[in-house]
Amino acid sequence: MTFSRRLLGRAGEDLATATLKRQGYKILERNYTTPLGEIDLIAQHQGTLVFVEIKTRQTQTFGTAQEAVNSRKQARLYRLAEYYLKQRRLSSRPMRFDVVAISIQGPDTRVEIIPHAFGG
Amino acid sequence: MVRPPGSRRSESVKRGAAPGSKKRPLADQTVDDPEVWWRAQGLVRLVGVDEVGRGPLAGPVVAAAVILPPQVELDGLTDSKRLSPDRRELFDHQIRRQALAYAIQAVAVFEIDRQGIMAASLQAMAQAVQALPGEPEMVLVDGPWRLPLDYPQQSVVRGDARCLSIAAASVLAKVYRDRQMIVYHRRYPQYNFARHKGYGTAEHREAIRRWGPCALHRRTFRGVREWLREDDDL
Numbered sequence: 001m002t003f004s005r006r007l008l009g010r011a012g013e014d015l016a017t018a019t020l021k022r023q024g025y026k027i028l029e030r031n032y033t034t035p036l037g038e039i040d041l042i043a044q045h046q047g048t049l050v051f052v053e054i055k056t057r058q059t060q061t062f063g064t065a066q067e068a069v070n071s072r073k074q075a076r077l078y079r080l081a082e083y084y085l086k087q088r089r090l091s092s093r094p095m096r097f098d099v100v101a102i103s104i105q106g107p108d109t110r111v112e113i114i115p116h117a118f119g120g
Numbered sequence: 121m122v123r124p125p126g127s128r129r130s131e132s133v134k135r136g137a138a139p140g141s142k143k144r145p146l147a148d149q150t151v152d153d154p155e156v157w158w159r160a161q162g163l164v165r166l167v168g169v170d171e172v173g174r175g176p177l178a179g180p181v182v183a184a185a186v187i188l189p190p191q192v193e194l195d196g197l198t199d200s201k202r203l204s205p206d207r208r209e210l211f212d213h214q215i216r217r218q219a220l221a222y223a224i225q226a227v228a229v230f231e232i233d234r235q236g237i238m239a240a241s242l243q244a245m246a247q248a249v250q251a252l253p254g255e256p257e258m259v260l261v262d263g264p265w266r267l268p269l270d271y272p273q274q275s276v277v278r279g280d281a282r283c284l285s286i287a288a289a290s291v292l293a294k295v296y297r298d299r300q301m302i303v304y305h306r307r308y309p310q311y312n313f314a315r316h317k318g319y320g321t322a323e324h325r326e327a328i329r330r331w332g333p334c335a336l337h338r339r340t341f342r343g344v345r346e347w348l349r350e351d352d353d354l
Contacts, residue, residue, distance in 0.1 A: 048266045071342070094266035094275040097238070116239040119174065119265065 012056025168285025172293040176318035180226040183244035184292035199280035200294040223251035
């Protein structure tokens with residue numbers, strides 16, 4: 001079974017959302033759009049604001065979190081997070097960046113949550 | 121409810137001050153300093169914690185936690201990145217002499233590659249706080265991060281330039297790590313760790329290209345991992 005890229009991304013987001021909810025994350029936003037770009041998920045977990053990047057792949061090979069999100073993308077996500085904090089006047093709230101890495105290969109699907117995947 | 125600076129209410133104060141400029145006027149700094157605020161509330165066991173060495177391609181990430189006495193003489197102390205090496209050494213000495221308590225913890229390259237640099241640096245900071253004697257009343261953390269600890273804590277963005285005890289922690293961590301890299305230089309002289317301390321300077325990158333990575337290099341980092349060989353088991 002092969003998905004189109006968009007459908008794959010969408011399926012990954014649904015799966016990530018469900019998995020995070022089960023792990024006690026409270027989902028605040030999905031696909032939060034700013035003039036600077038989009039944040040896949042914003043959640044709250046243990047008193048911390050969590051910005052989540054979802055990586056969905058159709059391969060078995062899993063890289064490290066650093067490999068999944070390159071440094072340019074990390075810097076961009078940090079700016080997006082700052083934008084969100086400013087918008088919501090939450091500037092002093094502690095935050096972190098998690099990556100949810102999903103591999104979909106037919107019926108064999110793996111979901112991995114990587115907390116503190118990167119910083120600013 | 122009265123809130124400490126840096127919490128939501130005082131943001132308006134911050135926003136009003138010289139937007140865009142990195143240096144805020146002096147008068148604002150006391151208003152903007154959570155350390156001063158907490159001390160005014162009568163807290164004594166106030167811990168500043170900071171970490172050093174998130175960026176380098178080699179070597180550990182080092183964190184320090186410091187409790188300063190209410191009356192302390194550290195004029196001119198600020199963020200370790202803005203102090204010359206000589207002044208850092210001087211402050212290092214003065215902080216060690218005056219601090220009520222301090223602790224320094226390193227998290228090794230192995231752990232950095234295993235958990236990622238962000239998690240490793242949080243671990244270093246948490247370990248440094250836990251290595252202090254007694255229970256902190258409040259932990260001031262540099263940056264917008266939260267430590268995996270049950271003590272009360274406040275995240276302070278640009279804390280190393282705003283709070284004295286975080287600045288002190290940044291100096292202890294920086295000086296400790298630099299010394300450690302000089303020791304490592306003797307073991308692996310071909311990289312010249314004594315000069316760049318593991319940071320990705322042109323000289324360092326060239327040495328990695330020429331000699332390949334050593335056991336101190338962070339194998340998951342770009343700039344290192346491209347140079348690993350299949351049979352590398354450092």
